[in-house]
Amino acid sequence: MLTGIKLRLYPNQTQVGQLWQMFGNDRFVWNKMLDMMNERYKNNTDLPFLSKFKLNYLLKPLKKEYPFLKNSDSSSLQLVNEFLNQSWKNFFKDKTGTVGKPRFHSRRYLKPSYTGKSIVKIAGSRYLYLPKLGYIKTSKTGVLKDVKIKRYTVSLEPTGKYYLSIQAEVKELEKLKKTGKRVGIDVGVADLAILSTGLKYPSFDASYFEKQSRIWQSKYSRRRHQAYLLCEQDKNQKVLNPRSLDSFSNWQRACKLKARYQKKVANKRKDYLHKLTTHLVRQYDVIAIEDLKVKNLQKNHCLAKAIANASWSMFRQMLEYKCERYGKELIAVNPQNTSRICSKCGFNSGAKPLEIREWTCPICQVHHDRDINAAVNILHKAMPAL
Ligand SMILES: [Zn+2]
Secondary structure, eight states: OEEEEEEEEEOOHHHHHHHHHHHHHHHHHHHHHHHHHHHHHHHTOSOSSOOHHHHHHHHHHHHHHOGGGGGSOHHHHHHHHHHHHHHHHHHHHOSSSOSOOOOOOOTTTSOOEEEEOSOOEEOSTTEEEETTTEEEEESOOGGGTTOEEEEEEEEEOTTSOEEEEEEEEOOOOOOOOOOOOEEEEEEOSSEEEEETTSOEEEOOOOHHHHHHHHHHHHHHHHHHHHHHHHHHHHHHTTOSSOOOGGGOOHHHHHHHHHHHHHHHHHHHHHHHHHHHHHHHHHHOSEEEEEOHHHHHHSOOOOHHHHHHHHHHHHHHHHHHHHHHHHTOEEEEEOOTTTTTBOTTTOOBOOOOOTTOOEEEOTTTOOEEEHHHHHHHHHHHHHOTTO
16 A cells, blocks of 8 residues: 655755755756657657657766766656656647646746655664765654655755655555444534534634734735835836845745744644544444535635635545545435434424524424534434434
């Protein structure tokens, strides 16, 4: 089974320089090869694109002409050819006209990264050995034991931090023990998950970081705009040395901070959802949830709900693959009427405004908590025999 592992890298000064060279080399090779293939495409010579093997054959003379390419892990340049070849294939295969020709890579919009498939070795605790870079400090190495690394990607995130993403083969995990229990789950805004057993798991709170990220987002836009105005002013007044956007550091700093806070919120949410979903999959054999795609379609312009949407889909994705991995069952049901029907007698008492949190069934007189009742209904829909 393939899995992804992401580690932080702490390159030293020299390695940072090497990394930038390698990021650039990948882009360079992509653009060179693409340029050549574009020519062939224009001239319509035999086949407009070359196989990845033919492209790899061309790497040798290219390295001679541009010796700096030798600073790259050669497997990464071969992968560039493979990716380029694939994009041409996609372009030719596409009948709908939505896939364009491969485009040139620009440093302006492309995230600096390179991917290789050479061997990555563990070189002691918190140290890795990477091709061409040598020993490099990382966040942890324990997770790499017993895995076979297929591919690795080194990238620089907008936060200014370097990461190593690894695609690795792991041994099939043991299935979790069966518990004989089943549960229905309703998702909400205030409480993220409400179980048919009556348990409620609150939504994740990252208000501090969310606020910080909003503050820095607006600082960033304002500062960048101001810098832009000053640059224009210089241009208009024909100043001898007009300033460029890059010469203003305060908007760049704000950009980094903004990205850092956004990442922090995302990480915290992910972490929380991981813990919650693992807990649920351990506890229950069958988990019934609403089909969120349908629920999301019910239009709502409320911001809190928009944020909750993101959590819900991640929640579902995690449940999906964890159930599969551990041998449990996930059933998605149509959310229609789940908040209207009495879970005791099945009477449909119609739509209830959101502010009504509790109600009593007019037929069987059972008093319901709105969300728990919905969760029970979801379980019933998934298992009509119950
Ligand atoms: Zn009832």
